Amino acid sequence: MQSASSPVAIFRKNWRSHASMGLAINVIVAIVGVLLARLLGSLTQVALARLMNLSDFGMYTTLYSLLGPVVMITSMGLDTWLLRQGGSPEDLESVISQVFMLRFLATGALMVVAIVVLLVSGKTSLELPIIFAALGLTFELLLTTAHTALRAQNRSRAAALLQVVVPGLTIVLTLALWNIYTPLLTATGYRLLADAFGVGLLLWLLRLSFQRLRWTPRRLWGMIGQARAYFAADLLSSVALKADLTMVAFMIGAVGAGIYSPTLLIINTTFLVPAVAWQVLLPVISAQQPSSRGFRWTVGLAVAGSVLYGLFWAAAFWWGSGLIIDLVLRAQYREAVPLLQIMCLIPLFKSLNFCSAMVMVARDDQVLRTKLLAVGSVVNVVANAIFIPLFGLAGAAWVNLATEIILLIAYSGGAWVSLRRSA
Numbered sequence: 001m002q003s004a005s006s007p008v009a010i011f012r013k014n015w016r017s018h019a020s021m022g023l024a025i026n027v028i029v030a031i032v033g034v035l036l037a038r039l040l041g042s043l044t045q046v047a048l049a050r051l052m053n054l055s056d057f058g059m060y061t062t063l064y065s066l067l068g069p070v071v072m073i074t075s076m077g078l079d080t081w082l083l084r085q086g087g088s089p090e091d092l093e094s095v096i097s098q099v100f101m102l103r104f105l106a107t108g109a110l111m112v113v114a115i116v117v118l119l120v121s122g123k124t125s126l127e128l129p130i131i132f133a134a135l136g137l138t139f140e141l142l143l144t145t146a147h148t149a150l151r152a153q154n155r156s157r158a159a160a161l162l163q164v165v166v167p168g169l170t171i172v173l174t175l176a177l178w179n180i181y182t183p184l185l186t187a188t189g190y191r192l193l194a195d196a197f198g199v200g201l202l203l204w205l206l207r208l209s210f211q212r213l214r215w216t217p218r219r220l221w222g223m224i225g226q227a228r229a230y231f232a233a234d235l236l237s238s239v240a241l242k243a244d245l246t247m248v249a250f251m252i253g254a255v256g257a258g259i260y261s262p263t264l265l266i267i268n269t270t271f272l273v274p275a276v277a278w279q280v281l282l283p284v285i286s287a288q289q290p291s292s293r294g295f296r297w298t299v300g301l302a303v304a305g306s307v308l309y310g311l312f313w314a315a316a317f318w319w320g321s322g323l324i325i326d327l328v329l330r331a332q333y334r335e336a337v338p339l340l341q342i343m344c345l346i347p348l349f350k351s352l353n354f355c356s357a358m359v360m361v362a363r364d365d366q367v368l369r370t371k372l373l374a375v376g377s378v379v380n381v382v383a384n385a386i387f388i389p390l391f392g393l394a395g396a397a398w399v400n401l402a403t404e405i406i407l408l409i410a411y412s413g414g415a416w417v418s419l420r421r422s423a
Helices: 002-051 054-075 078-083 089-121 127-152 156-176 183-205 217-226 228-251 254-269 272-286 293-319 321-328 331-342 346-362 366-391 393-422
Strands: none
Touching (some): 054 254, 127 156, 156 183, 228 254, 228 366, 228 393, 254 321, 254 331, 272 293, 293 346, 321 331, 346 366, 346 393, 366 393
């Protein structure tokens, strides 16, 4: 009996090892894909800022910023909802096709309205670039849905490929085929071309899902109802991250957006390391009890690392902001130096907020996190509406810093409450 059961035991052990290794590889591929995509996107923005003059780059930023609220609304929380779906492969394929259908219809309709509003309001008179920008953002929303759908199918490699190819193609086209005579049309056109290539790739990668495409309005409304909680969380997150730039573009104009956008780009690039640490450490602490030594050590090391990392960037941005602006951008962006100094502590607070959010999510307190995020989002919008007209770009920078401090206090309290509930 023992000899007969030994092969079975060996097979089970090998199968578990193989499954664990496969899961680890998928996680690594997903993290690398996200990291490379964000890095390539940041490099593209830097390249555009250096290739275009301040006015053109500001108009480029303004176009995408003012159309951005359409993407915030039509996201509808469906990406997060899609990741939470289970069931048979057939059900998942049908859900994916329904999400794409709903996204495409909603985004297309609202983009048409947004284009008309922008042209009538006089915020821009550039018909072709704004159409390119609207189509590009529509395609990018569909690409985001494709990334989520591929992960829901446990196809992390395909998702990483799709994430990296589009920004990679954008920066290659921008650097290799730049046209100095029509910079705005060139920038929006190349971005749209890369997005269109990505949509073609996603159609091939998800071809089996689209074969099951069915138009069922009742189910579409049901999906919206099920995803409303995720919609609130995603919308609040987008508002907290993008409201300041959108309001700068609307209230100050293209030149102000052209100065503020690269500053945000530099600050936001520092979030890559905490974001990767989040994805690596979250599964680790989720599998441990808060009272365990491993949990305390992991969270403690994350906090200590966040403090050191944040202080490094605070010092770099405070004393070396001029050098950083000159190296990354050009002398015409020198007005961004004081903005970078104002926001120098944001990487520190953001890193610590990642730690607190990680604790709340690990303890299944996503609802609490959403409520706290709502506080920061409301403060951000209201404060920007007050201080941008009074103090201009400096007001937006101070509001950005204050929002992160408020979130630090709220998230720290939320993490403490989560740990007390688990005790």
